[in-house]
Amino acid sequence: MTALAPLRDFVVEATRLADRRLPETGQVEAMRALLARLVAADGWLPEACAQPHPEHYQQHLLHCDPLERFSVVSFVWGPGQRTPIHDHQVWGLIGMLRGAETGQRFRRDAGGALHPEGPPARLAPGDIEMVSPATGDIHQVANAFDDRVSISIHVYGANIGAVARHVFDPATGAPRAFVSGYSSTPVPNLWDRSSQVRAGL
Numbered sequence: 001m002t003a004l005a006p007l008r009d010f011v012v013e014a015t016r017l018a019d020r021r022l023p024e025t026g027q028v029e030a031m032r033a034l035l036a037r038l039v040a041a042d043g044w045l046p047e048a049c050a051q052p053h054p055e056h057y058q059q060h061l062l063h064c065d066p067l068e069r070f071s072v073v074s075f076v077w078g079p080g081q082r083t084p085i086h087d088h089q090v091w092g093l094i095g096m097l098r099g100a101e102t103g104q105r106f107r108r109d110a111g112g113a114l115h116p117e118g119p120p121a122r123l124a125p126g127d128i129e130m131v132s133p134a135t136g137d138i139h140q141v142a143n144a145f146d147d148r149v150s151i152s153i154h155v156y157g158a159n160i161g162a163v164a165r166h167v168f169d170p171a172t173g174a175p176r177a178f179v180s181g182y183s184s185t186p187v188p189n190l191w192d193r194s195s196q197v198r199a200g201l
Helices: 004-018 024-039 194-199
Strands: 058-064 072-079 092-099 099-108 114-116 121-123 128-129 139-143 152-154 165-168 175-176
Touching: 004 024, 004 058, 004 072, 024 092, 024 128, 024 152, 058 128, 092 099, 121 128
Parallel strands: none
Antiparallel strands: 058 072, 072 152, 092 128, 092 152, 099 114, 099 121, 099 139, 165 175
16 A cells, blocks of 8 residues: 555545635645646556546546545546647646646637637646646647547546536537536555554554
């Protein structure tokens, strides 16, 4: 269970941070620092939460705060996989763990149509990107590679798998409601530290 220590430490510190009830900007900046530390080193992500699917990306729940104030998810991208254009309805941080991904932001014009906002951003391991309804919440994400798996760690300001969100028609910008759920039912057991305690007897 020592391999999970970085994730367990992140969850503990993120819970303390949520207890502080900071405004979004302060909470996100503090959470960004915690996420940067988590994705700075690899090796802690359980293999079951790193498996791609041949047809679509995977969204594995790593932890959800019992009060649903934040959730932590591993996104596993098979070669060439991408999301539809979508929003989040809550703030989110994307930390790159393995491989690379690109994110294209979109903005609406006066008629509601969507247009790319700037060039795609490319995330390499250790890089972090933010989304928020307050600063820009509509984007499309893709694996930057056509020949390998990429994995990013996402932190959201809610139980993201249960948030009503939207995907958008790329031609018209018309929204369609969806709820993402999660790709897997088990979550990593962060709290079985029995072997460590037993070793100290």
